[in-house]
């Protein structure tokens with residue numbers, strides 16, 4: 497899968513340079529010349545990485561970063577900073593930026609940082625293919641849940657992706673907006689978050705063992721905030 501990168505930089509020459517380098521290296525790139533557009537682009541569709549200048553018209557980079565963090569707590573962000581603006585760099589890292597590069601930078605340096613940050617990103621983590629929930633076995637690749645030898649049920653692609661996403665981010669609460677973006681692939685502006693609640697309810701019902709044997713809850717609802725994988729939902733090694 498090609499990583500999608502948003503470049504937010506108001507200096508046309510620098511922006512062009514960065515965009516070209518990334519495209520030539522095979523990345524899918526969207527660009528913004530001001531902070532507001534940059535924030536919109538970064539939070540309204542599935543994005544793997546944001547390259548963010550700090551001095552920007554309309555909304556400065558630190559504000560953009562704050563906005564991104566609110567909606568996408570783990571979306572990787574690399575700050576593009578000018579030499580000498582150390583305060584901003586420190587503030588950016590404190591606000592949760594993953595790394596920074598100092599302008600002017602070489603194409604080689606930029607690509608090295610981009611690759612390193614993408615490698616560490618939970619969004620690009622190894623796919624979870626198998627999971628366990630009590631005595632139930634979940635095959636998230638084939639979309640199947642099994643209770644013992646006899647009984648099984650099919651999981652839809654969306655249900656499997658939802659479980660996979662929650663497992664990949666198991667250490668934190670995942671918001672409904674985030675699920676819309678990463679599981680459904682749509683902007684929260686286009687689909688109601690209630691859709692997610694309905695899917696979760698259906699998924700919970702589907703994961704009940706038809707024989708009546710108790711299976712723990714797979715998904716925990718965190719009131720007013722979102723969902724989390726339950727401690728009983730565990731990734732499992734694929735049988736060889």
Ligand code: CA
Pocket residue numbers: 505506507549550551552
């Ligand atoms: Ca600038």
